[in-house]
Amino acid sequence: MRFRLYPDTGQAQRLASWSHTCRTVWNTALAQRIWAYKSARRATVRAVEQCAELTEARREHDWLRDLPAQCAQQVLRQLGAAYDNFWNPHHPAGFPQFKKKHHGQGVTFPGQAVAVHKVSRRTAQVKLPKIGWVRIRLSRPIDGTVRNATVSRDGLAGTSRSVSTSPSQRRRLSTRARRSVLMWGSRARCSFPTKTGSGSARPPSLQASGSACAVWSSARPGRWRSRRKHNGGKYSTRLRTTIGRIAALKSRQTRRRADWNHKLTTDLAKNHGLIAVED
Structure with a gap:
């Protein structure tokens, strides 16, 4: 479940600082695991050992001590879960990657x-x-x-x-509910025809802002080359504005898709007792 949060200026700045600290903890712990596996005869470092080292690091660095210890430990547990998923042959997860500065804060x-x-x-x-x-x-x-x-x-x-x-309690399925079949097509990403024949496909209005997004996206490669050549690798004000507009359009599209998916899955869960997937 997602909710809109309204922090004040001081709270927002501190949360942003903590997000960068969590990214640093993730990247440092990942680099330590990679070094241990390559240099120390394929040794495996677990989250419990890294949590103990985190306690010592918090005594030395004030910026790390400002982050709640539970949040930093949560990052190490997530990294451990990512490693377990990578080594699991039945899980599709890939190798954990280093986190960038402005991605997924x-x-x-x-x-x-x-x-x-x-x-x-x-x-x-x-x-x-x-x-x-x-x-x-x-x-x-x-x-x-x-x-x-x-x-x-x-x-x-x-x-x-x-x-x-x-969940506090589980809901019982209705025995009189209808049945539904999920079908994947070549043109539509996914369609949901019911037993009566009526279907539900993702509306085309979700891509209404795609044209403007395509124009802004096509202008980025040339600006990046010019930035590397003439600006010493720094972002210009206009380039930052363009990237912000593209991110806003992508965020709107993501919210529209999530809203449509939630409405459809809620309707399927309420009105259908059995859902089958055709291979």
Whole structure:
């Protein structure tokens, strides 16, 4: 579940600083694992050992101590899970990659460190460690127990909060529900015809902003070459503006696709007791 977060200026700056710290912890831990495997006779470094070394590093560096210890430990656990998925022959995950500076910024908090207080029907407050109370918009109710929460940014310069919960109770399937078959075609990415013959395909309006995005995307390679040649490898103001506009369009498209997918899957779950996938 994703919710819109409204932090003030100080809270937003501190969350952004923490996201860079989490990226540094990830890259350092990944480099340590790669070095240990190549240099120390294929030794494997586990997350438990890196958490112990993290405690020593927090005593020496103030910027690392500012990040909550649970968030840094969560990064090491995620890296360990990524390694386990890579070594699992039945999992499609690839080798963990180093994180870039402006790609996928976010901070993950464990569920026991997060408190949620509902203010009104559409507004609530969430308490984050070392941040305090932050207002969020309840676009949907939070059911169950919060297991973890991730604060991240999207292309529309908005701060969102992704919450993973454990359900309080399971819903029973209706025995009178209809049946549905999922079919993949060559032109459409995925279509959903029901037993009665009526289908539901992704509407073309999701690509309405693709033309403007294509124009801006085509202008980037030439600007990058000019930037490397004449500007010493720095981004110009106009190039940063173009990249921001492309990110905003991509973010809108992502939200539209997610909205359509959520509505369709909700309708399938409510009105169909059996869903079969044709190979």
